[in-house]
Amino acid sequence: MVEAVIRVVGLGKSYSTAAGLFPALREVDLSIETGEFVAIMGPSGSGKSTFMNLLGCLDTPSSGDYFLVGSRVADLDRDQLAALRNRSIGFVFQGFNLLPRMTLEDNVALPLVYAGVERAQRRERARQELARVGLADYAGSLPSRISGGQQQRVAIARALVNSPRLILADEPTGNLDSHTSEEIMTLFAALNRGGISIVLVTHEPDIAAYAARQVRFRDGRIVSDLPTPAQALTAC
Amino acid sequence: MLKAMLGEAWQAMGANRMRSVLTMLGMVIGVGSVVMMMAIGQGAQYAVAQTIRSMGSNLYIVISGSTSAGGLRSGGGGGPTLTIADAEAIAELDGVSNVAPVQQGTQQLVYGANNWSSTVVGTTPPYVDARAWTIVSGYPFGDSDVRAATRVALIGQTAADNLFGNDDPLGKTIRIRQSPFVIVGVLGKKGQNLDGRDQDDTVIIPLTTAQRKVFGNPFPGSVRLIMVQANTAEAMPAVEKQMTALLRQRHRLREGQDNDFYLRNLAAAADSAAETTRVMSVLLGAIASVSLLVGGIGIMNIMLVSVTERTREIGIRMAIGTRQKDILAQFLLEALMISVAGCLVGLVLGVGGALLTNALTDMVIVISGSSILVAFGVAAGIGIFFGYYPAHRAAALDPIEALRHQ
Ligand SMILES: Nc1ncnc2c1ncn2[C@@H]1O[C@H](COP(=O)(O)OP(=O)(O)OP(=O)(O)O)[C@@H](O)[C@H]1O
Numbered sequence: 001m002v003e004a005v006i007r008v009v010g011l012g013k014s015y016s017t018a019a020g021l022f023p024a025l026r027e028v029d030l031s032i033e034t035g036e037f038v039a040i041m042g043p044s045g046s047g048k049s050t051f052m053n054l055l056g057c058l059d060t061p062s063s064g065d066y067f068l069v070g071s072r073v074a075d076l077d078r079d080q081l082a083a084l085r086n087r088s089i090g091f092v093f094q095g096f097n098l099l100p101r102m103t104l105e106d107n108v109a110l111p112l113v114y115a116g117v118e119r120a121q122r123r124e125r126a127r128q129e130l131a132r133v134g135l136a137d138y139a140g141s142l143p144s145r146i147s148g149g150q151q152q153r154v155a156i157a158r159a160l161v162n163s164p165r166l167i168l169a170d171e172p173t174g175n176l177d178s179h180t181s182e183e184i185m186t187l188f189a190a191l192n193r194g195g196i197s198i199v200l201v202t203h204e205p206d207i208a209a210y211a212a213r214q215v216r217f218r219d220g221r222i223v224s225d226l227p228t229p230a231q232a233l234t235a236c
Numbered sequence: 237m238l239k240a241m242l243g244e245a246w247q248a249m250g251a252n253r254m255r256s257v258l259t260m261l262g263m264v265i266g267v268g269s270v271v272m273m274m275a276i277g278q279g280a281q282y283a284v285a286q287t288i289r290s291m292g293s294n295l296y297i298v299i300s301g302s303t304s305a306g307g308l309r310s311g312g313g314g315g316p317t318l319t320i321a322d323a324e325a326i327a328e329l330d331g332v333s334n335v336a337p338v339q340q341g342t343q344q345l346v347y348g349a350n351n352w353s354s355t356v357v358g359t360t361p362p363y364v365d366a367r368a369w370t371i372v373s374g375y376p377f378g379d380s381d382v383r384a385a386t387r388v389a390l391i392g393q394t395a396a397d398n399l400f401g402n403d404d405p406l407g408k409t410i411r412i413r414q415s416p417f418v419i420v421g422v423l424g425k426k427g428q429n430l431d432g433r434d435q436d437d438t439v440i441i442p443l444t445t446a447q448r449k450v451f452g453n454p455f456p457g458s459v460r461l462i463m464v465q466a467n468t469a470e471a472m473p474a475v476e477k478q479m480t481a482l483l484r485q486r487h488r489l490r491e492g493q494d495n496d497f498y499l500r501n502l503a504a505a506a507d508s509a510a511e512t513t514r515v516m517s518v519l520l521g522a523i524a525s526v527s528l529l530v531g532g533i534g535i536m537n538i539m540l541v542s543v544t545e546r547t548r549e550i551g552i553r554m555a556i557g558t559r560q561k562d563i564l565a566q567f568l569l570e571a572l573m574i575s576v577a578g579c580l581v582g583l584v585l586g587v588g589g590a591l592l593t594n595a596l597t598d599m600v601i602v603i604s605g606s607s608i609l610v611a612f613g614v615a616a617g618i619g620i621f622f623g624y625y626p627a628h629r630a631a632a633l634d635p636i637e638a639l640r641h642q
């Protein structure tokens with residue numbers, strides 16, 4: 001059996017608030033196999049981002065277990081988690097999160113710096129990824145000089161540069177118009193066909209339609225986990 | 237990786253140029269004042285060491301008390317208690333290299349129409365060696381000159397300049413108390429002594445001539461001072477002991493009776509002067525270091541602000557796999573860069589300031605490689621010390637908290 005990219009068992013996360021412990025995520029079980037494209041949906045406040053942060057090893061769960069490519073995340077120290085994020089996960093955020101003072105090329109190459117890759121090779125791979133997202137001509141520009149859609153494509157290039165197995169995207173089209181959103185989703189779909197597993201949070205059904213599987217959250221629980229209806233799949 | 241980090245540190249500094257420059261200014265002022273103070277302090281130490289060397293080493297001055305002080309030999313007159321015979325006896329002691337009886341005083345020197353008031357020293361030839369005088373032209377007088385009480389003189393640079401201007405003093409005749417003296421030697425330059433008196437404002441003549449022609453002496457064979465030089469610094473305590481015993485015995489002082497002479501250890505005086513300037517230069521350095529400390533706190537302050545401002549950036553970096561120690565190194569490097577850059581500018585300004593001080597005031601300054609190294613080491617130390625806390629705060633940030641930061 002091929003190891004699942006993601007396997008969570010009884011995952012829970014509570015935030016301590018002024019009103020006491022608030023359970024944002026309760027008893028979540030989920031497995032995502034290599035090569036899957038999963039959309040996570042659900043109303044605001046249902047715990048989607050909380051879940052994504054746990055999947056990204058950016059936050060630690062209050063209960064339950066999380067296995068990323070077979071390793072138990074709770075057993076890893078901060079440096080090992082950093083290395084895991086660096087090599088196995090690519091993040092795409094709603095707000096793009098590029099470093100404003102760096103050129104696009106340097107932004108894309110940054111994960112390689114921490115992976116210990118040589119400068120010349122960093123350049124080459126960064127340019128390659130920028131070309132893949134159609135921004136080869138902007139390598140020397142600053143993030144503030146390009147549009148939101150372009151920034152998100154740079155963020156995707158950065159997520160891809162270290163050849164991760166998994167891309168985590170929390171509302172990547174949340175700040176983009178529908179046309180640009182479609183471009184971004186086409187890019188994700190192409191990457192997924194190339195074998196990368198993708199987990200993507202969205203509120204919009206037509207964005208979720210790009211994924212083959214839709215997981216729905218409500219009040220910190222998974223309420224449905226279904227393949228995308230066939231007519232929606234053929235639509236793209 | 238280090239290169240990439242250096243580049244980023246440089247960028248971060250450039251992104252807030254005004255702030256970086258102002259932060260650096262603290263270090264510039266700190267390092268500049270430390271370098272300048274050290275240059276001045278070490279200069280003072282050097283000057284004192286030079287002066288001490290010029291005075292002659294391992295010297296004692298035996299000063300005669302008045303006879304009435306001892307009581308015993310007081311015939312009422314109160315002449316000097318030391319004699320030339322005492323000097324000769326001291327010269328026989330072990331560990332003594334030079335002994336010279338001295339009679340000195342201020343006298344008017346006359347050459348043609350020129351007048352100059354100077355210290356006239358009547359003494360014997362060993363004096364020249366004991367005081368480490370050099371003879372730049374001519375010769376010193378000898379024992380025969382002392383025996384015959386010839387009217388010859390060695391002249392110091394200041395006295396020579398004032399009497400002869402640009403003329404060569406050698407062979408010229410000056411008058412002291414109406415008596416003509418032929419200049420047979422010109423003394424090398426020494427500068428000031430520890431009391432700030434010009435040692436070159438002097439004329440040295442044979443003791444016998446001085447007593448007969450210049451000062452007059454109602455007590456023949458007696459003398460006010462005897463200069464004694466020990467062979468080595470180590471020999472000084474033994475020499476002092478023997479000398480005291482010898483003089484007491486020669487002066488027939490009984491047990492319990494006070495000495496009728498004083499011993500002044502010039503080496504001890506020199507040591508204490510050297511110690512004083514050493515303490516002074518340490519103090520100067522310490523005061524200047526306070527500004528260095530203030531500069532370091534400035535760096536810490538700015539780095540803390542910078543960490544807060546860049547919290548989100550730190551979160552992004554953590555998300556893409558930056559390890560804590562990379563973040564720590566990044567911020568330490570920035571602090572280090574500011575302090576080392578400030579140190580470089582401070583060094584230039586400090587050295588410049590010291591040179592300017594030297595040019596404007598004639599103060600001796602010494603800029604040593606070691607003081608520059610120390611300044612650099614301290615600046616690097618300050619960068620690391622004051623940069624560590626902010627860098628540690630940055631590295632300890634929680635990834636998700638940092639990412640959420642607006
Ligand atoms: N740091 C936090 N401290 C306290 N409560 C939090 C924190 N983060 C999230 N929550 C709470 O946990 C719940 C889930 O939040 P989460 O951000 O996961 O929702 P979401 O599904 O991503 O919503 P949205 O669609 O609006 O992004 C919310 O009720 C939120 O108020």
Ligand SMILES: [Mg+2]
Nearest residue numbers: 048049050170
């Ligand atoms: Mg969310």
